[in-house]
Amino acid sequence: MALPASLPSLGVREAITDAIYRCVLGLDTDDKALFDSAFTPDASFDLNGNVMSGLDAIHTGCYDPISRLDTTHFISNVRVNVREDGDSTASMTTSALAQHYRHKQGTEAGATRLLTGGLYFLELVKDGQDGLWKIKHWKLQPVWTEGDRGVMTGK
Template identity: 60%
Template sequence: MSFPTTLPSLPLREAIVDAVYRFVLSFDTADLALFESAFYPDAVFELKDKVMNGIPAIRAGCYDNVSKLDTTHFVTNVRVNLPDSSETKASVTASALAQHYRTGQGNEPGATRLTSGSLYFVEVEKDDGSDGLWKIRRFKMKIVWTEGDWGVLTGE
């Protein structure tokens, strides 16, 4: 399944938040193009004590594992800070709930899972290139709680 990376006529704040939505939806649909459209090539992604620099590192350290799983990610409590002096840089904060099951086991009763609640802190910028998309420059995920088996993510 593939989704468009650009959506026409989004209001400014929705266009800003769309970078985060493209990122999380790419996991749930295993859509690499959508994933890559959410980031600048030199983006930084922080998860716990791990810092990933650049799309290849973020893909290897995060996307490649999670996109193979049966997942759903929900983003809520989204706030956008767009300073009056800038129409090209913003920050986004949000709460997220993510559910992870091993590949093909999401609909099995009693299947082992990992569910997490996180806070997102995201710096985005408008790409002045041809697509004009807002993209993630820096993404920090603070996992607040988890329930279940971390082996779901690690393949154990």
């Protein structure tokens, strides 16, 4: 089921927050179009010092390996900073939990998994073409992990 990228009834802060929701829901449902709608083409993603520049690099280093897993990402403690004068830039911080299982093993009793907790720091811009808020820069700062790191590499 394809999910729409645009939800026209959202207020400004909700529309900004929707960028990270589109991103993680795209990962969890293997919906590349929804994932891509969350980013500018020249976005950067800093995963604990490993910086991916451009959407192609983000696909290779993030979307491709994660979207193939059984995952759920939960976003909370969202804080949005946007100027009230209609500026088309914003920043956002969130806390995140992400559960990762190997493909088709998420519902198996006793399956190995990797649970991570982290902080997200995002810079966003409003796209003048489609009106969506998009991630320009995303820094993911892992705080803790629990479980088998081999889940991420398929080992």
